[in-house]
Amino acid sequence: MSAVEGMETAHVDAHEHHHVSQNFWQKYIFCEDHKIIAKQYLITGIIWAVIGISMSVIFRIQLGLPDSNLSWLKPILGGWISETGKLDPNFYLALVTMHGTIMVFFVLTAGLSGTFSNFLIPLQIGARDMASGFMNMLSYWFFFLASIIMFGSLFLQTGPAAGGWVIYPPLSALPQAHPGSGAGMTLWLASMALFIVSQLLGGINYITTVINLRTRGMSFDRLPLTIWSFLITAVLGLISFPVLLSSVLLLIMDRHFGTSFYLSDIYINGEALPNVGGSPILFQHLFWFLGHPEVYIVLLPGLGITSEVIATNSRKPIFGYRAMIASMLGIAFLAFIVWAHHMFVTGMNPFLGSVFMFLTLIIAVPSAVKGFNYITTLWKGNIVFTPGMLFSIGLVSLFVSGGLTGIILGNSALDIQLHDTYFVVAHFHLVMGAASAFGLFAGVYHWFPKMFGRMMNPTLGQIHFWFTFIGIYLIFIPMHYVGIAGFPRRYYQFTSYDFTHKFMDMNMFISVAAIFSFLAQFIFLWNFFYSIFKGGRAPQNPWRSNTLEWTTPIVPGHGNWEGELPAVYRWSYDYSKPGAKEDFIPQNIPYSQTLESNFPHENELIATEKAIEAQNFNDQFNSH
Amino acid sequence: MENIQQVKMDKGPRETLAMDPVKFILWLFLVSIIMLFASQTSAYLVRRAEGNWLEFEMPKIFWYSTGVLIASSLVMQYAYFAAKKDQFNQLKIAISITFALGLAFLWMQFEGWKQLVDMNVYFVGNPSGSFFYVFTGLHGFHIITGLIVLITALTAAFRLNIHSKNLRRIQICTTYWHFLDILWLYLFVFLLTFN
Numbered sequence: 167m168s169a170v171e172g173m174e175t176a177h178v179d180a181h182e183h184h185h186v187s188q189n190f191w192q193k194y195i196f197c198e199d200h201k202i203i204a205k206q207y208l209i210t211g212i213i214w215a216v217i218g219i220s221m222s223v224i225f226r227i228q229l230g231l232p233d234s235n236l237s238w239l240k241p242i243l244g245g246w247i248s249e250t251g252k253l254d255p256n257f258y259l260a261l262v263t264m265h266g267t268i269m270v271f272f273v274l275t276a277g278l279s280g281t282f283s284n285f286l287i288p289l290q291i292g293a294r295d296m297a298s299g300f301m302n303m304l305s306y307w308f309f310f311l312a313s314i315i316m317f318g319s320l321f322l323q324t325g326p327a328a329g330g331w332v333i334y335p336p337l338s339a340l341p342q343a344h345p346g347s348g349a350g351m352t353l354w355l356a357s358m359a360l361f362i363v364s365q366l367l368g369g370i371n372y373i374t375t376v377i378n379l380r381t382r383g384m385s386f387d388r389l390p391l392t393i394w395s396f397l398i399t400a401v402l403g404l405i406s407f408p409v410l411l412s413s414v415l416l417l418i419m420d421r422h423f424g425t426s427f428y429l430s431d432i433y434i435n436g437e438a439l440p441n442v443g444g445s446p447i448l449f450q451h452l453f454w455f456l457g458h459p460e461v462y463i464v465l466l467p468g469l470g471i472t473s474e475v476i477a478t479n480s481r482k483p484i485f486g487y488r489a490m491i492a493s494m495l496g497i498a499f500l501a502f503i504v505w506a507h508h509m510f511v512t513g514m515n516p517f518l519g520s521v522f523m524f525l526t527l528i529i530a531v532p533s534a535v536k537g538f539n540y541i542t543t544l545w546k547g548n549i550v551f552t553p554g555m556l557f558s559i560g561l562v563s564l565f566v567s568g569g570l571t572g573i574i575l576g577n578s579a580l581d582i583q584l585h586d587t588y589f590v591v592a593h594f595h596l597v598m599g600a601a602s603a604f605g606l607f608a609g610v611y612h613w614f615p616k617m618f619g620r621m622m623n624p625t626l627g628q629i630h631f632w633f634t635f636i637g638i639y640l641i642f643i644p645m646h647y648v649g650i651a652g653f654p655r656r657y658y659q660f661t662s663y664d665f666t667h668k669f670m671d672m673n674m675f676i677s678v679a680a681i682f683s684f685l686a687q688f689i690f691l692w693n694f695f696y697s698i699f700k701g702g703r704a705p706q707n708p709w710r711s712n713t714l715e716w717t718t719p720i721v722p723g724h725g726n727w728e729g730e731l732p733a734v735y736r737w738s739y740d741y742s743k744p745g746a747k748e749d750f751i752p753q754n755i756p757y758s759q760t761l762e763s764n765f766p767h768e769n770e771l772i773a774t775e776k777a778i779e780a781q782n783f784n785d786q787f788n789s790h
Numbered sequence: 791m792e793n794i795q796q797v798k799m800d801k802g803p804r805e806t807l808a809m810d811p812v813k814f815i816l817w818l819f820l821v822s823i824i825m826l827f828a829s830q831t832s833a834y835l836v837r838r839a840e841g842n843w844l845e846f847e848m849p850k851i852f853w854y855s856t857g858v859l860i861a862s863s864l865v866m867q868y869a870y871f872a873a874k875k876d877q878f879n880q881l882k883i884a885i886s887i888t889f890a891l892g893l894a895f896l897w898m899q900f901e902g903w904k905q906l907v908d909m910n911v912y913f914v915g916n917p918s919g920s921f922f923y924v925f926t927g928l929h930g931f932h933i934i935t936g937l938i939v940l941i942t943a944l945t946a947a948f949r950l951n952i953h954s955k956n957l958r959r960i961q962i963c964t965t966y967w968h969f970l971d972i973l974w975l976y977l978f979v980f981l982l983t984f985n
Contacts (some may be wrong), residue, residue: 239840297811378814380806404818408825412833419924424914427837427921443842443916448833455829784808 196307198299199724203306204285205617208610210313211277212694216687217317218268221261223684228253232659246325255658259328260346264320266331267354271361272316274464274602276309279403282467282609283372283396285617287684289715290390292381292732293726294787295672297374301367308364312357319353327354330656332453335428335446339420342434355418362407362414369407372400379786381714382735383778388753389485390713390738393493395470399463405502406459413452420444447512454505461598462501466494468605469565470537472558474738475612476540478711479555480547481749483739486539493532493539502530510581519578526576530569535565545681548742548749552709553627554612558636561604567639568597571646584655589649592642600638607634612696615708619721620701622693630689637683644672644679712738712752731785733778735771816962820969823932827973830928831980834921838984845918845985849905855898856978862891863971870964873952881952881960885944888967892937899926918985923978929970936970939963 197203200446224243227234235251236243246257284302288295296302305480319326328346329338341348376397380389391398416427420441428449429441477484484490506514506522538561549555571593584590609631614622648669653660660666660673707716714734718726732754740751746763757764758772837843862974869884903923906912911919943963946952 298815301815366819366822370815370822373818374811374814378808378811380808382806384806404822405825408822409829412826412829415928416833417925419920425917425920426915427833445840448837451836452829452833626925712844781805782808784806 194621196303198295198303200284200288200296200299200302201617201722201726203302204281206306207276207280207309208617209285211281211606212691214268214272214277214313216691217688218265218273219684221265221268223681224253225261225265226677226680228258228659230674230680232661233606253417253492253778254586256345257327258658259330259344260325260350263328263330263333263346264316264326267316267327267358269599270331270460270464271358272313274599274606275365275403275460276361278464278467278602278609279372279396279399280306280309280368281606282392282471282613283368283400285613286392286715287372287375287396288379289616289718289722290393290713290725290738291376291379291384291617292714292727292734293375293379294727294731294785296371297379298371301371301719305364305368305371308367312360312364315353315357315360319350319357322349322353324348324350326350332450332457333417334453334664335417335420336432339417339428340432340434340439341421352421355421357415359414362411363401365407369400369403372396373404376400379784381554381731381734381784382781384753385687387488388734388737391473391487391490392467392470392713395466395473395494396713398404398494399466399470402459402463402466402498402501403734406456406463408539409452410456413449413456416452419628426748441446447509450509454508454555455502457508458505459498459501461594462497464598464602465565465605466497468561468602468608469494471605471609471612472540472561474713475554475558475608476543476562477739477741478612478709478750479550479552479558480544481550481741482547483741484539485542485545486535487737487739489535490539493535496532497529500525500532504529507576507578507581510578511585516578520718523576524580527573528619530573533569537569550709552630553622553624553631554608554613554709556628556631556635557608557611560631561608563635564596564601564604564638568593568595568601572597584649585655587649588645588653588655591655592645592649595645596638596642600642604634607631607690612709613715614694614697614701615704615720616715616718616722618695618698618701619704621704622697622701623710626689626693630686630693633686633689634683637679637686640679641676641683644676648672648676707752710750712740712750714753717752717754724788733781735778736768810958811896812958813962813965813972820966826978827925827928830921830925831977834925834980835837835984837917837921839957842916844918845923846909846911846919848905848981848985849902849909851898851902851905852978854969855895855902856974858891858898859895859971859974862888862895863968864966865891866967870957870960873947873957873960874954878950878953882944882947885940885947889937889940889944892933892967896930896933896937899930902926907963912948925981929974929977932970932973936967939966 192198194202197206224236224239227236236247236253237251240247243253243257246254248254281314284296287293316326324345326346327333327338327350328344329351333351337343338347338351341351374391376393419425420428425439426442426444428445429439430445430446432441434437473484473490504522504526506518507526510519510522544559571589575584575590575593611622611627614620651669652665653669661668704720706720709716714732717732719728733756734753735756736751736753738753740746742749743751743760743763746760750762751763756772756775757768758775761769763773859861866888869881869888872878872880872884903926906919906922908940911922913920913923943952943959946959
């Protein structure tokens with residue numbers, strides 16, 4: 167016993183020494199602590215989200231209120247607003263492009279995975295930090311550099327990239343094609359290359375940490391579903407981001423060295439370009455091989471966070487723990503073999519189209535399993551409507567209603583009519599954009615006490631939820647109709663076509679709803695930043711949750727746990743167990759202390775507890 | 791103690807799986823490189839299937855450079871064995887030879903490019919040629935990163951930081967170098983088969 171104590175004091179000493187040696191730069195800027203890096207990602211993501219959503223409001227005003235005078239935006243947009251107060255059409259395209267790029271990559275990939283994988287993986291598996299703190303720090307700073315470059319491109323005189331976030335060549339490959347295809351596109355490509363490096367550094371770290379640094383007793387079948395989702399997300403990123411790098415590299419060569427990977431037989435003002443023998447469809451194949459998994463890279467962390475938050479706040483074990491893991495694995499696998507459903511109208515062989523259609527529709531099966539499990543977890547639970555819980559339930563709603571239109575779009579025959587209309591826009595905004603954003607909100611509301619040691623205001627959180635939830639549906643349900651009516655996406659205005667006239671009021675309605683939802687986000691922003699400094703002090707375990715992060719000090723220091731790492735004896739979903747004193751039993755409580763609530767097979771596990779305690783710590787700071 | 795052993799024997803909890811994180815990171819890094827080249831080669835196949843494809847004979851020098859790279863890999867393996875047996879002189883010599891062979895490989899690849907230009911196969915032109923340059927160029931870039939890893943191993947060897955009790959660095963170096971060798975063999979056979 168005394169030996170153990172001696173070890174612990176030595177350990178604590180080592181810690182204090184560690185703290186002393188950190189100056190401001192090491193502690194807050196080039197920090198290798200996963201919790202600080204997570205906050206860096208979160209704050210950067212929030213800033214990007216404000217920029218990205220503001221852009222969407224500007225082009226929604228243009229679409230819904232085409233006669234409005236935008237002169238009041240001159241202080242920000244300057245020359246992009248004409249003398250008569252009209253938005254520059256080229257800049258409109260740039261806005262659409264940048265909105266997509268920013269929201270998909272910078273907010274919902276970096277901001278979501280970057281924040282919660284970093285924050286929760288070590289805390290929930292019982293590790294002191296990520297496998298490589300240095301790589302983790304590097305990952306954030308590559309992301310920061312990518313952010314700076316992308317942000318800088320907004321201020322170019324020729325405008326940022328404007329070929330759509332999918333940057334299809336030849337539009338993106340030829341500077342003559344569009345003002346934004348010049349320097350704007352160059353910066354876009356440079357920024358994305360750095361972004362990919364950042365994601366790979368981060369993802370490799372997440373996978374390594376989850377597999378190798380789990381604490382004693384944290385077997386794979388005891389991992390919280392959040393960790394499972396982060397692990398699968400990171401694997402998706404590891405496999406698909408190099409492919410995007412590949413397509414970006416070839417595009418850079420076409421743009422700057424004159425190769426013809428994607429270019430062939432192009433005439434500009436009657437003059438033929440020298441490029442012969444390229445294939446623009448090749449780019450689409452490469453791009454969507456990343457692009458489709460990217461949808462799940464964005465969504466899966468949200469689904470994982472939701473699993474955790476719904477189980478905790480329903481005070482019930484998650485329904486179908488193994489089915490949840492299996493469905494995530496199924497979704498991840500299918501994500502790689504459905505990319506061509508984005509390309510049904512590229513002249514692909516109809517038979518090939520039907521194969522991809524079939525594979526695409528199979529995704530409905532694991533997705534339905536997840537939807538079913540969320541609802542059955544909620545069923546007859548003692549639901550606590552915290553803001554995090556509301557956003558999680560909202561995610562399930564958006565996931566289901568957005569997923570249903572996915573079944574329609576997955577049909578190669580229906581896609582001929584619906585391709586590149588607002589129906590597609592509405593579909594992916596519900597299922598991928600809004601659902602993932604709700605996952606992000608749920609995560610922030612739920613883990614804010616752990617991040618900052620303070621509570622967010624729950625009433626403001628609930629108001630924020632209802633405004634956002636209603637706003638989102640008011641935007642995107644009518645948008646489906648506009649899409650079926652045949653409105654193509656990325657058009658500057660619809661005033662000159664006969665068929666669009668009778669939908670003008672609907673478009674205006676969508677725009678007003680978008681502005682309303684945008685304004686509602688300021689409730690969140692105020693709540694978030696105010697609570698960081700002035701929120702009420704967080705208790706040890708505010709949501710009475712089972713996972714390991716709530717066993718750390720309220721504001722964990724570097725290394726997360728004082729003394730030795732906790733051991734894990736059970737899964738993380740022992741809520742409302744019959745016979746138990748409390749309605750939750752944290753993962754680090756051995757079965758020998760809960761005799762009143764054990765099932766017979768769990769009583770047998772008591773004999774193994776000593777063996778678990780004797781196992782290795784996997785403690786990076788103190789390897790035995 | 792016997793009791794615990796007993797439990798472990800029949801249904802004891804297994805130790806939480808844990809490998810060396812640094813080596814694990816290396817392997818995942820290799821996965822990302824594999825995906826990079828897998829996407830490049832599949833893009834090659836997709837593009838080739840569309841026709842309008844320039845066919846050309848691969849210059850002989852690429853056969854020789856392949857031989858050089860395989861030799862460097864064998865020497866690298868020898869270096870690893872030497873480190874394991876604490877034979878420091880052989881270790882230093884072997885790593886140096888590997889490094890020299892790596893440089894020779896790069897030089898031969900560059901000579902190969904020059905011969906391609908003489909054959910009127912240019913980087914800018916028919917994609918079949920462009921792809922050839924991109925594959926060899928990207929692989930060459932990774933060889934350069936491999937050479938940097940080799941230099942760190944070499945300096946460590948001269949400082950006697952690599953020995954039978956401290957093999958991690960040389961193991962990582964060996965794994966990476968073998969990987970680059972196998973990667974080149976794949977690209978070489980691929981380019982021979984689908985020229």
